[in-house]
Amino acid sequence: AQSVAQPEDQVNVAEGNPLTVKCTYSVSGNPYLFWYVQYPNRGLQFLLKYITGDNLVKGSYGFEAEFNKSQTSFHLKKPSALVSDSALYFCAVRRRGGATNKLIFGTGTLLAVQP
Amino acid sequence: DGGITQSPKYLFRKEGQNVTLSCEQNLNHDAMYWYRQDPGQGLRLIYYSQIVNDFQKGDIAEGYSVSREKKESFPLTVTSAQKNPTAFYLCATQGGTENTIYFGEGSWLTVV
Numbered sequence: 757a758q759s760v761a762q763p764e765d766q767v768n769v770a771e772g773n774p775l776t777v778k779c780t781y782s783v784s785g786n787p788y789l790f791w792y793v794q795y796p797n798r799g800l801q802f803l804l805k806y807i808t809g810d811n812l813v814k815g816s817y818g819f820e821a822e823f824n825k826s827q828t829s830f831h832l833k834k835p836s837a838l839v840s841d842s843a844l845y846f847c848a849v850r851r852r853g854g855a856t857n858k859l860i861f862g863t864g865t866l867l868a869v870q871p
Numbered sequence: 872d873g874g875i876t877q878s879p880k881y882l883f884r885k886e887g888q889n890v891t892l893s894c895e896q897n898l899n900h901d902a903m904y905w906y907r908q909d910p911g912q913g914l915r916l917i918y919y920s921q922i923v924n925d926f927q928k929g930d931i932a933e934g935y936s937v938s939r940e941k942k943e944s945f946p947l948t949v950t951s952a953q954k955n956p957t958a959f960y961l962c963a964t965q966g967g968t969e970n971t972i973y974f975g976e977g978s979w980l981t982v983v
Contacts, residue, residue, distance in 0.1 A: 790971070799877075799961055799974035846913070850970070859972050863913040
């Protein structure tokens with residue numbers, strides 16, 4: 757079965773420090789990988805995606821993510837956290853091909869950046 | 872995203888009532904989705920539609936119904952059979968070269 761794991765319910769980091777939000781997946785083949793961010797009472801905003809090529813993907817708001825095929829991980833990173841980065845972050849995967857293109861979401865990680 | 876409009880933003884339902892949440896898109900995307908999000912939790916798929924006049928049940932379809940008569944519109948009806956409808960409802964479309972999913976701003980439904 758396909759699955760996505762975000763092992764941390766919450767990540768706390770001080771402003772200016774680097775941040776990492778972890779994501780691992782279990783999907784056959786080489787999946788498409790996505791990160792979304794959700795601010796309170798808002799929809800999910802697309803941050804970045806991995807399709808193919810360079811394992812380091814750069815996205816919106818200074819975020820990047822590193823695809824590691826051997827560890828089946830797609831961790832979200834940012835070199836210097838901002839208080840405004842505080843939000844709920846979702847990792848998602850979608851299998852290439854197949855009968856449908858359904859996206860499988862992780863349970864989300866709340867990022868709290870302290871001033 | 873700006874191309875996906877959900878309305879209303881807040882809706883209150885009385886016990887036993889059916890309510891319909893609107894989702895309209897101008898992105899020309901074929902696929903549309905409805906997700907439910909409970910406070911502090913992840914997303915669960917209710918229904919999805921890959922093309923006009925066709926839709927499929929997701930993981931938690933019981934107590935919900937949809938229609939897809941037009942490409943631009945995918946309304947969700949929360950029926951009285953849904954016993955715990957209070958939640959945040961998210962509509963999404965899928966398109967682009969890698970079929971990225973884009974979300975609307977969501978609708979809060981509360982049973983009073």
